[in-house]
Amino acid sequence: MRPGAGRRRRLAALALLVLVAALGCGAEKTARPPDLILISIDTLRADRLGCYGHPLPTSPEIDRLRAGAVLFREAIAQAPSTLASHASMLTSVPPVRLGASFARRRALPESAVTVAEVLQAAGYRTMALTAAGQLAREFGIGQGFEVYRPRSERQQAGAFWPRVGAALSLLEAPDPRPVFLFLHTYEVHHPYRPDPATLAKFDPGYRGGLGERIPVGLIEGINRGEIAIDAADLRHIERAYEAEIVSVDRAVGRLLDWLAASERFRDAVVVVTSDHGEEFGEHGKVGWHSHTLYDELLRVPLLIRLPGGEAAGGEVTLPVRLLDLAPTLLELAGVEAPPEFEGRSLLPLVRGTATRELAALASLDDGSDASHALRLGGWKLWDGRLFDLASDPGERIDRAPDHPARAAVLQRMLAAELERRFAGEAPAAEIDAAAEQELRALGYL
Ligand SMILES: [Zn+2]
Numbered sequence: 001m002r003p004g005a006g007r008r009r010r011l012a013a014l015a016l017l018v019l020v021a022a023l024g025c026g027a028e029k030t031a032r033p034p035d036l037i038l039i040s041i042d043t044l045r046a047d048r049l050g051c052y053g054h055p056l057p058t059s060p061e062i063d064r065l066r067a068g069a070v071l072f073r074e075a076i077a078q079a080p081s082t083l084a085s086h087a088s089m090l091t092s093v094p095p096v097r098l099g100a101s102f103a104r105r106r107a108l109p110e111s112a113v114t115v116a117e118v119l120q121a122a123g124y125r126t127m128a129l130t131a132a133g134q135l136a137r138e139f140g141i142g143q144g145f146e147v148y149r150p151r152s153e154r155q156q157a158g159a160f161w162p163r164v165g166a167a168l169s170l171l172e173a174p175d176p177r178p179v180f181l182f183l184h185t186y187e188v189h190h191p192y193r194p195d196p197a198t199l200a201k202f203d204p205g206y207r208g209g210l211g212e213r214i215p216v217g218l219i220e221g222i223n224r225g226e227i228a229i230d231a232a233d234l235r236h237i238e239r240a241y242e243a244e245i246v247s248v249d250r251a252v253g254r255l256l257d258w259l260a261a262s263e264r265f266r267d268a269v270v271v272v273t274s275d276h277g278e279e280f281g282e283h284g285k286v287g288w289h290s291h292t293l294y295d296e297l298l299r300v301p302l303l304i305r306l307p308g309g310e311a312a313g314g315e316v317t318l319p320v321r322l323l324d325l326a327p328t329l330l331e332l333a334g335v336e337a338p339p340e341f342e343g344r345s346l347l348p349l350v351r352g353t354a355t356r357e358l359a360a361l362a363s364l365d366d367g368s369d370a371s372h373a374l375r376l377g378g379w380k381l382w383d384g385r386l387f388d389l390a391s392d393p394g395e396r397i398d399r400a401p402d403h404p405a406r407a408a409v410l411q412r413m414l415a416a417e418l419e420r421r422f423a424g425e426a427p428a429a430e431i432d433a434a435a436e437q438e439l440r441a442l443g444y445l
Contacts, residue, residue: 033178033333034307035268043189044274046301048242058245061253068305068312070350074319075302076360077276081290082134084365085275090114092326092341094361099426103367106426108140113340115326116144122335125177127170129163130184133442138429152438157195160185160251168258187248190287191215194243203239208232214240216443219287238280267307274300293362293373293382294395311350321360361417374414381410
């Protein structure tokens, strides 16, 4: 990637911001900036983790992390699909202003400023190990990563384990720079191929016709109405998904154990989150995402383990957005956020010095750029419908007719958000045959 003049100016400006931030913090800055590890478990619903209240033992390791971390009870993704959501997470800009779109095969433009670019300019060693797919190099998410290694996963239990191993090899390198490591896995994404023993434990009474593996073709057949399933089958599909979480969780535990045993990384910041959830029949589809802006697709886990055990075991109940994550990482690093970032650091919420919820915008990546939802104060406006998330968490009743004034206010806010859109030409993402095959296996094509 050849940096153009504009890009060089931008990065020089970032370096200046870093300098200003360093000077501004005085004596406190003598401490080494923290190492930052961001784990994105693709397609992971918050409500399927033990620490978010799920009754099955899906996540003992993440639950262990939770004891030393802050848990965000209501973290909202800005898109229900992989590229758009990660692009927003890493740039702190909502998808509507980014231009990155899998549906249109458009990459994140070079003009976008990613948290990795800012950290790299600040002297961080930036590394990303992703499961390719919508995070393949062609889609532009690698900006600012000194190491960007997209590798497709074998769609089976334990797929994340070797990626964690590769990450540990990178962390072992004798390099004094602080680290920003981004880890991503598709292991809980469909097709569901869990460890059969775990699935048997999670769904012991199942006598239906579905097997231990839930292929994409089966899911598509169900969603097209060609294959009928009953309640026990649906539960079996959900249990298969949940059993996949167990093996991802085990790999997270491998990383946590390694960090705990490391002098250097013991106090690293660890973030566990996801880019979007998964639907299990709430609104007509099973084992699917990217197609709606309902909460089963937008609510994701968010756990942040802060340095020095700050706020360990704490919880933030106010809704937050994934685009707030990048500014949070920068504040932890002592680096000023660039003006392009629209999110705000979550640390004031953790520390109780901020108490205000900010509106969360979410958008479909369906190629039309026409469907957006805005959420604030327990209400969600989506395509003119208004949902009361407290009394109607399933989002079944349109309350717009009963609350016209509230709907009008949210509609105005949404319209203001949509006035400012990405206006340039995002670069086309050329996909080669291997990438196409892989995207097909994930059900994207
Ligand atoms: Zn995804």
